[in-house]
Amino acid sequence: MHDDKRPLRDYAARHFGWQCSDDGRVATITLNRPEKKNPLTFESYAELRDLFRALVYASDVRCVVIQGAGGNFCSGGDVFEIIEPLTRMAAPQLLQFTRMTGDLVKAIKRAPQPVVAAIDGICAGAGAMVALAADLRLGTPRAKTAYLFTRVGLAGADMGACGLLPRVIGQGRATELLMSGRSMSAEEGAAWGFFNALHAPEALLPAAQAMARQLADGPWFAHTITKTMLNQEWAMGIEEMIESEAQAQALCMLTQDFKRAFDAFAAKQAPRFEGH
Known part of the structure; x- marks a missing residue:
């Protein structure tokens, strides 16, 4: 793309x-x-x-x-x-x-x-x-x-x-x-x-x-998802909220920031986020 x-x-x-x-x-x-x-x-x-x-x-x-x-x-x-x-x-x-x-x-x-x-x-x-x-x-x-x-x-x-x-x-x-x-x-x-x-x-x-x-300097991509969901969920019922957040969180789990955070935790270090 x-x-x-x-x-x-x-x-x-x-x-x-x-x-x-x-x-x-x-x-x-x-x-x-x-x-x-x-x-x-x-x-x-x-x-x-x-x-x-x-x-x-x-x-x-x-x-x-x-x-x-x-x-x-x-x-x-x-x-x-x-x-x-x-x-x-x-x-x-x-x-x-x-x-x-x-x-x-x-x-x-x-x-x-x-x-x-x-x-x-x-x-x-x-x-x-x-x-x-x-x-x-x-x-x-x-x-x-x-x-x-x-x-x-x-x-x-x-x-x-x-x-x-x-x-x-x-x-x-x-x-x-x-x-x-x-x-x-x-x-x-x-x-x-x-x-x-x-x-x-x-x-x-x-x-x-x-x-x-x-x-x-935090998990910037995740922050953008949080902002998006805060705005979108105003007009949603509980079923739509939970499903939308399930999809959003699964997407964030594909990012390198998620893996970096785990690796840093395992190494007892502070994570370094790159926003992708």
Whole structure:
């Protein structure tokens, strides 16, 4: 079969920062408009969507960290570059836009790489959805996460929020946040399972990159299967779940990582995973 994978370590981002570790395994995306708390634009939405779609074919990147610059994660869609133009669009253009924003969430979910969101300060609107789409979330005590769509007269049903948020924090809590538009504090987010852990602001990125490195150096192919099954099993009954996982695990047992792990255990050594 033709190998259609290619390295993305040297990808030249136009609307956000992109930096990879020396071996290319850990990539860090930085939303870098700190003067406005890193809002998204039409262009950054589209480029992020296209990048996460391209990550399906990356030969080097095994884990992605996404953060914001200047002490905030992302304030959502830029008020004057997105919100104001939307008020003048007709229905077909509005639907094209809302489908594009949802495509970003789908692309993050479909990318095989685990995605770790490092969330400091403001995390609102579309930014909160990018964080929710990530597989793991680390925050700081000053993180404030808000699904504030109702604050601009819209439904809380945006970019998959009504499906994703209840699965992470529970139906009742999600209903309150999506209808009130209030901020979820860092303490609430940690207690409710939104955050995997909280760190001091200066320790946030190192912690996120350390987690990403651990995942990238682990049984990477197996991690991609775990992510796939976590996403697929939402709509399955118990029979389908068990059978799907039986097939997935049997596939992982064919990898050299599985044999390496056994050989290392037998030799009383730490396994060295290669991801295939």
